[in-house]
Amino acid sequence: MIQQIYPSTPHPYRYELNKDLQFAAAHYIPSEYAGDCAKMHGHTYFVNVTIAGNELDESGFLVNFSQVKKLIHDRFDHSLLNGHAELFGDDHPSRYPTTENVARILCEIIQQFLNEMTNKPLCVQIFLRETPTSYVVYRPAAGGSYGA
Numbered sequence: 001m002i003q004q005i006y007p008s009t010p011h012p013y014r015y016e017l018n019k020d021l022q023f024a025a026a027h028y029i030p031s032e033y034a035g036d037c038a039k040m041h042g043h044t045y046f047v048n049v050t051i052a053g054n055e056l057d058e059s060g061f062l063v064n065f066s067q068v069k070k071l072i073h074d075r076f077d078h079s080l081l082n083g084h085a086e087l088f089g090d091d092h093p094s095r096y097p098t099t100e101n102v103a104r105i106l107c108e109i110i111q112q113f114l115n116e117m118t119n120k121p122l123c124v125q126i127f128l129r130e131t132p133t134s135y136v137v138y139r140p141a142a143g144g145s146y147g148a
């Protein structure tokens with residue numbers, strides 16, 4: 001069981017849901033400045049997803065917790081992140097599988113899924129822990145938009 005206090009993000013919505021999940025994945029950072037991280041290695045990534053909204057769906061859910069987990073875990077667990085060529089690549093730093101870029105991409109994947117729901121929830125924060133001492137918090141609102 002994952003139990004941790006996460007940073008909170010202010011938002012104007014009535015409901016806020018948080019889902020913890022984890023996945024094991026390998027990666028390498030294709031940069032000459034990445035040192036040992038340029039060699040392939042693995043992590044157990046710990047993710048906290050924060051979703052907010054004003055309306056619930058026909059089940060009384062903002063979104064089903066298990067759907068959020070499935071969306072990320074089924075796609076990335078026991079995979080090589082660099083092998084997801086539709087998401088990551090060696091061609092630009094914005095496509096390297098750094099903690100920052102992985103956090104943003106997880107948020108985008110979840111938001112695309114939420115956009116299909118009638119109650120229109122929003123992914124407002126991704127907390128992504130890559131190692132016991134390193135994590136990133138990504139908040140799409142800081143870029144100027146709540147997305148949907």
Ligand SMILES: Nc1nc2c(c(=O)[nH]1)N=C([C@H](O)[C@H](O)COP(=O)(O)OP(=O)(O)OP(=O)(O)O)CN2
Pocket residue numbers: 029037097098099100130131132133134
């Ligand atoms: N801003 C970023 N810096 C680093 C990233 C990253 O994604 N964003 N990634 C790495 C490596 O991939 C590595 O997996 C993590 O590095 P680090 O935290 O240095 O790992 P350690 O376990 O060695 O940390 P210690 O606290 O020194 O034990 C590097 N940097």
Ligand SMILES: [Zn+2]
Pocket residue numbers: 027037041042043130
């Ligand atoms: Zn790493």
